[in-house]
Amino acid sequence: LGDLVEGNHAKIGRSVAFPGHPLGSGLTATAAKELGLRPGIPVGTSLIDAHAGGVGVMESVPDAESKADTSDESDEQAICHRMVLVCGTSTCHMAVSKNKLFIPGVWGPFWSAMVPEFWLTEGGQSATGALLDYIVENHVAAPLLANHAASQRISIYELLNKILFSMAHEQNISFISSLTQDIHVLPDFHGNRSPLADPKSKGIICGFTLDTSEKHLALLYLATIQGIAYGTRHIVEHCNAHGHKIDTLLACGGLAKNSLYIQEHADITGCPIILPRENESVLLGAAVLGAVAAKKFPGVRDAMKALNAAGKVVYPSSDPRVKKYHDAKYQIFRSLYEQQLSHRSAMAQALQ
Structure with a gap:
């Protein structure tokens, strides 16, 4: 990346604007004409989609919890206990901290990259919704199941x-x-982004039979959801082992609309999961930035607190058998990667 600093950073520029900062004189006449809007409308510094989702959801806490965090100190501590999951084709796992935390296999820390005055840590899974689609669509029972779903309009x-x-x-x-x-x-199935940072990692399914029924597909679908959730648990545990104190998850995106997906994540991570009232959290995050640029709020945190709102809260099961079951499966999940490393090493030696 050395070429980025050449010519006094000519390729990337030297002016840094934080999210929501008003740019120039607002919307230019040319852009306004193309968009059918008025020139001069405030334009704020934007964010990538996942980070905008974080801005749109991270203060979506129940009223009782938000009222309990009255002091500035407790307010700053509270937000550091949360992790946002933006769940779609892939999943981004985002947490913030007041201290600079370097975590192996996890991106960051990035200063004020999402929430002003906080360091951003970003983990992720490269294929989540895409993996579920792959598992379902490539099963022999998928066409029949799709017809049944269409007939029921679900x-x-x-x-x-x-x-x-x-x-x-x-x-x-x-x-x-x-x-x-x-x-x-x-x-x-598309490598491991976090926390192993291993692009060579491969997907594994253990327990196949000759069953080709719809029920078998349902079991495979559930096991895949669980595998994804164990991956999230791994990320949360890894981040906490390196300085974070995450105990609450907030989820948005398409997969957050799947109640089974969310409940399995709550049970497996042991964390309550807050679903925002506004489904389109990425768009809300962008609106927050626009509102700040328009000086409707003094800052991004103020706008987040005013515009973010909690919807449903999904709690982990209180049944100790559920925890015992997932703890056992989680250990198997972790062992599958270790076995893969052993297999990879054995084959590499065989080809020497």
Whole structure:
């Protein structure tokens, strides 16, 4: 990256503007004409989509919790206990801290890159929604399942959730997660971004049979959700081991609309998950930046507190059997990567 500093940083410039900072004289006449807007409308420094999602959701805490954090000190501490999951094709895991925390395998720290006056730490999973699509669409039962879902006017994922709850009822089991006791998934089908930072990591499915039914697809779908959630648990534990104090998750994006996906994440991480009242958190984050640029609020945090709002809170199961089950599966999840490293080493030696 040495070329970026050549010519007095000519390629990237030397002027740095923080998120929401008003730029120039607002919207230019040319841009206003193309957009059908008025010239001079305030334009704020933007953020990438995931970071805008963080701005749109990170202060979405229940009223009781927000009122409890009355002092500036407790307010600054409270936000540092949260991690935002922007869940879509991939998932970004974002947390902030007052101290500069360097965490192996996790991006950052970045100063004021999302929330002003805080260091941003960003982990991630390269394929989450994309992985679920891949698993479902490549199963032999997918076309039939898609037809059934269409006839019921629901999504294929809503139908899969219904099938799983029906299976749990038929088998008289106490919690739905235990349906996957024989199926384990390492979700690194597109490498591991965090916390292992291993682009060579591969996905693993342990527990295949000759079953090609819709029920088998439902089990594979659930095991994949769990594998993704174990990955999030790994990221949270890794960040906390290096200075963070994360105990609450906030989720937005398409996958956050899947109740089973969110409940499994709550049960597996042991963290309550707050879902924002506004589904389009990325757009809300962009609106926050615009409002600050227009001087409707004195700063980004003020706008976040005014415009972010909590919706539903999903809590981890209080059943100790659920925790025991996921603790066991999590250890298997971690071992799958270690086995992969062993296999990789053995084959590399064989080819020498």
